[in-house]
Amino acid sequence: MADAQTTIVEGHEEIPHLQHHFDDPEQQFNSSQMGMWVFLLTEIMFFGGMFGAYTVYRAMYPGAFASTRHHMDTALGAINTMVLLCSSLTMVLAVRSAQLGRKKPLLSFIGITVFFGLIFLFIKGLEYYHKYVEHLIPGYGFQYPQQAYFHPAQILFCLYFVMTGFHALHMIIGIGLMTWLFIKAKNDTFTPEYYTPVEICGLYWHFVDIVWIFLFPLLYLIGLHLPG
Amino acid sequence: MSTVAAVHEPRAEERENYLNANYGWKSWLFTTDHKRIAILYIVSITLFFFIGGFFALLMRLELATPQGDLVSSDTYNKLFTMHGIIMVFFFLVPSIPATLGNFLIPLMVGAKDLAFPRINLLSWYIYIIGGIFAISAIAMGGVDTGWTFYTPFSSTYSTTFVVAAAAGIFIAGFSSILTGLNFIVTIHKMRAPGMTWGRLPLFVWSHYATSLIQILGTPVIAITLALLGLERIFHIGIFDPSIGGDPILFQHLFWFYSHPAVYIMILPGMGVISEIVPCFSRKRIFGYNFVAASSIAIAVLGFLVWGHHLFVTGQSMYASLMFSILSMVVAVPSAIKVFNWTATMWRGSISYQTPMLYAFGFIGLFTIGGLTGVFLATLPIDVHLTDTYFVIAHFHYVMVGGMVMAYLGGMHFWWPKITGKLYPEGWAKFGALIVFVGFNLTFFPQFILGYQGMPRRYHAYAPEFQVLNVMSSAGASILGVGYLIPFIYLLWSLKYGKPAGKNPFGAKGLEWTTYSPPPTFNFDEQPVMREEAYAYGEKEEVVG
Amino acid sequence: MHHPITSLKTYVLVWAALIVLTGTTWGVAYIDMGPFNIVVAITIAVVKMMLVAVIFMNARHLDHVSKLFAAAGLFWLLILLVFFLSDYLSRDWQPIGKMW
Numbered sequence: 001m002a003d004a005q006t007t008i009v010e011g012h013e014e015i016p017h018l019q020h021h022f023d024d025p026e027q028q029f030n031s032s033q034m035g036m037w038v039f040l041l042t043e044i045m046f047f048g049g050m051f052g053a054y055t056v057y058r059a060m061y062p063g064a065f066a067s068t069r070h071h072m073d074t075a076l077g078a079i080n081t082m083v084l085l086c087s088s089l090t091m092v093l094a095v096r097s098a099q100l101g102r103k104k105p106l107l108s109f110i111g112i113t114v115f116f117g118l119i120f121l122f123i124k125g126l127e128y129y130h131k132y133v134e135h136l137i138p139g140y141g142f143q144y145p146q147q148a149y150f151h152p153a154q155i156l157f158c159l160y161f162v163m164t165g166f167h168a169l170h171m172i173i174g175i176g177l178m179t180w181l182f183i184k185a186k187n188d189t190f191t192p193e194y195y196t197p198v199e200i201c202g203l204y205w206h207f208v209d210i211v212w213i214f215l216f217p218l219l220y221l222i223g224l225h226l227p228g
Numbered sequence: 229m230s231t232v233a234a235v236h237e238p239r240a241e242e243r244e245n246y247l248n249a250n251y252g253w254k255s256w257l258f259t260t261d262h263k264r265i266a267i268l269y270i271v272s273i274t275l276f277f278f279i280g281g282f283f284a285l286l287m288r289l290e291l292a293t294p295q296g297d298l299v300s301s302d303t304y305n306k307l308f309t310m311h312g313i314i315m316v317f318f319f320l321v322p323s324i325p326a327t328l329g330n331f332l333i334p335l336m337v338g339a340k341d342l343a344f345p346r347i348n349l350l351s352w353y354i355y356i357i358g359g360i361f362a363i364s365a366i367a368m369g370g371v372d373t374g375w376t377f378y379t380p381f382s383s384t385y386s387t388t389f390v391v392a393a394a395a396g397i398f399i400a401g402f403s404s405i406l407t408g409l410n411f412i413v414t415i416h417k418m419r420a421p422g423m424t425w426g427r428l429p430l431f432v433w434s435h436y437a438t439s440l441i442q443i444l445g446t447p448v449i450a451i452t453l454a455l456l457g458l459e460r461i462f463h464i465g466i467f468d469p470s471i472g473g474d475p476i477l478f479q480h481l482f483w484f485y486s487h488p489a490v491y492i493m494i495l496p497g498m499g500v501i502s503e504i505v506p507c508f509s510r511k512r513i514f515g516y517n518f519v520a521a522s523s524i525a526i527a528v529l530g531f532l533v534w535g536h537h538l539f540v541t542g543q544s545m546y547a548s549l550m551f552s553i554l555s556m557v558v559a560v561p562s563a564i565k566v567f568n569w570t571a572t573m574w575r576g577s578i579s580y581q582t583p584m585l586y587a588f589g590f591i592g593l594f595t596i597g598g599l600t601g602v603f604l605a606t607l608p609i610d611v612h613l614t615d616t617y618f619v620i621a622h623f624h625y626v627m628v629g630g631m632v633m634a635y636l637g638g639m640h641f642w643w644p645k646i647t648g649k650l651y652p653e654g655w656a657k658f659g660a661l662i663v664f665v666g667f668n669l670t671f672f673p674q675f676i677l678g679y680q681g682m683p684r685r686y687h688a689y690a691p692e693f694q695v696l697n698v699m700s701s702a703g704a705s706i707l708g709v710g711y712l713i714p715f716i717y718l719l720w721s722l723k724y725g726k727p728a729g730k731n732p733f734g735a736k737g738l739e740w741t742t743y744s745p746p747p748t749f750n751f752d753e754q755p756v757m758r759e760e761a762y763a764y765g766e767k768e769e770v771v772g
Numbered sequence: 773m774h775h776p777i778t779s780l781k782t783y784v785l786v787w788a789a790l791i792v793l794t795g796t797t798w799g800v801a802y803i804d805m806g807p808f809n810i811v812v813a814i815t816i817a818v819v820k821m822m823l824v825a826v827i828f829m830n831a832r833h834l835d836h837v838s839k840l841f842a843a844a845g846l847f848w849l850l851i852l853l854v855f856f857l858s859d860y861l862s863r864d865w866q867p868i869g870k871m872w
Contacts, residue, residue: 020749021345027418030417031343031344031418033834034413037841038412038443040845042409043447044845048848049451049455049852051849052480052856056857057477060472060860064472086787092783092828093783096780100777139462139464151471151472152471155465155473202829210820213821213824216817217813217817225801225802444845531851547862
């Protein structure tokens with residue numbers, strides 16, 4: 001029952017990578033593409049639950065949330081946003097290279113995308129380390145200078161760690177996917193007629209970028225316009 | 229399209245089909261054939277059904293007497309929690325989609341397999357892994373929070389194995405998502421020539437709607453349980469009132485999925501009924517477009533009503549009003565289906581075979597369950613009835629009187645197709661009768677008990693409730709026997725049943741045009757759909 | 773298979789726009805606009821999302837159904853957010869006199 005690596009389609013030449021239950025490569029590509037969009041839909045709702053919790057608590061504790069501006073590494077967050085945007089560019093150029101059948105640029109762009117991803121995680125690690133040093137990890141000796149907000153600030157930091165943590169987890173998975181893509185690309189798996197895995201991994205990567213596009217203002221830019 | 233089995237049709241054993249194409253455990257555990265995966269699911273789901281049922285029997289045994297004398301209150305809490313978790317997440321949610329849906333959807337749309345066969349197999353493995361976590365939670369001592377896991381008890385105070393159970397559900401949720409994803413892409417991209425959306429069997433429509441809910445809702449329970457787990461393990465206090473967290477937020481997040489989940493649990497059953505009723509009325513379904521549209525309407529509206537589980541929690545009265553009105557609106561498409569099934573039967577040529585008996589049971593019992601849901605949606609009534617046995621009776625009428633009957637009806641209807649064997653009709657009718665009697669005896673008294681004020685989730689109760697409780701427990705034992713009967717004769721039929729032809733019931737639909745059991749790639753030639761769906765009444769069929 | 777291949781120039785321009793928008797949202801965060809700070813921040817984020825989705829993810833070339841799914845995802849997220857808020861924001865409302 002394993003999918004055939006090559007399938008003889010009646011009247012046609014052997015078509016590599018066409019699975020037996022599809023009529024033609026177009027149907028297979030479109031199905032995979034739709035499948036990935038449907039999956040991304042589930043990811044929107046997964047992060048959506050967290051955004052829901054965030055929305056509710058920010059509405060309940062606007063002062064506490066705004067007070068966190070003194071403790072967020074806004075600059076690092078902004079740099080990370082730009083890093084991810086660059087990685088999205090290199091990702092999209094990787095897909096383009098696959099479409100044009102250019103193996104060397106494909107490999108290079110995948111590699112650079114991974115590199116940007118690793119930088120992102122490194123900076124995130126720095127941020128987490130800062131939080132640890134400043135006693136801003138809820139449940140582990142949490143201390144907060146603005147005493148009035150001591151309790152609800154913990155909620156914001158819970159959300160901070162959960163939301164950026166799940167985002168980072170998705171980044172790690174993305175880097176894993178990129179590594180897998182790199183190996184497959186190195187083995188000449190992709191051609192202009194068949195580059196589906198590159199396309200759908202690209203979609204995943206961009207989605208993870210989009211999540212961060214929202215996380216940045218919601219976590220790092222709260223209340224910066226307020227005095228003090 | 230469908231033909232009565234020809235006299236000289238080769239016997240099933242002589243022809244290669246999906247069952248005899250390969251032998252050995254590897255050919256089953258590494259299969260990508262949607263039909264074999266469906267069988268894997270049937271076996272696993274049946275196992276979980278009996279585990280969940282076992283907990284129910286223990287509960288009903290305890291409740292036969294007013295005193296809490298069989299088990300302690302803590303143990304009883306674990307019984308109803310595990311009963312709920314197993315039945316909801318490991319039986320009802322996957323049931324029809326993972327079994328009948330997996331088996332039939334490619335056949336019904338005229339495809340060789342689902343869009344992503346390997347993901348299909350992965351979804352079964354993920355389900356099993358989730359099940360192992362849940363069983364581990366039971367084996368280690370159980371969970372006592374209720375299947376609803378309300379905080380702060382579940383996040384802070386319970387000393388039971390919440391994280392293991394939550395992990396099991398989280399993992400099983402991925403199985404559900406992957407199944408839904410597979411169905412959506414298959415239905416969009418793999419339909420045979422001539423199989424337009426307007427000719428799809430309503431079983432397919434209802435699974436499409438179910439898949440939409442699975443895709444949009446399940447991720448939210450995933451993140452909710454993840455947050456719960458993180459709170460328990462790392463003491464992160466998102467739902468902790470002592471730092472300003474809101475336990476009601478947990479309930480909002482939980483029910484955002486869990487209410488649409490009940491539509492995941494009922495829509496496939498409705499799809500089964502939409503297939504059975506036209507066949508055994510020998511009539512085209514009445515109002516195909518309305519039935520199809522109502523499935524989508526239920527899926528969409530089902531996401532807008534979850535607050536009716538929070539009426540007495542401190543939710544804003546204005547939000548409650550909105551949820552109450554929307555909950556009444558969501559009843560309308562379900563009612564439309566009931567009207568359409570009934571209108572299909574009107575002036576039809578009805579035959580009372582077992583699948584049809586289960587369909588009758590479904591229509592009646594689902595209607596009762598659904599109407600009592602509208603009572604509960606009415607705010608002042610809910611204040612009185614919430615957390616009583618009335619709620620329990622309501623959801624068991626729709627889930628068990630509805631969904632499980634539909635599951636049994638569907639298993640009987642398509643059993644000849646899946647196995648190539650006929651089940652013994654006499655025993656089947658008897659089993660259906662026992663199930664119906666046992667079910668009503670178990671759960672109808674619970675409406676009265678709830679109305680009289682008996683609360684749910686207590687192992688002891690006031691003595692004046694005893695008579696009805698005894699009736700309910702007696703009913704439960706009859707119901708248990710009722711479920712064993714089909715289990716036994718269906719297994720028996722695998723070896724001793726008469727061979728079924730391609731179409732023993734003379735039904736319409738592409739699945740009936742191929743052999744029983746079907747060959748591995750479903751059809752000998754690419755089928756083409758040339759007629760409208762449910763084209764009954766155009767030729768006289770001789771039905772056994 | 774004929775899938776439209778976007779030009780290098782388009783991709784780089786979109787990337788540049790995204791970088792500029794990121795800088796903008798960061799800078800504008802320091803300007804006091806009262807309740808509109810969050811509105812502006814979210815609006816810019818939405819614009820960035822649309823650029824990534826439509827150009828980088830090729831949503832503009834998708835079939836209608838997949839476009840619908842993508843839009844549905846956002847819509848469902850909105851349902852969650854709006855209905856959650858409908859509870860929390862209205863908890864303190866007082867009934868205004870008698871209803872009848």
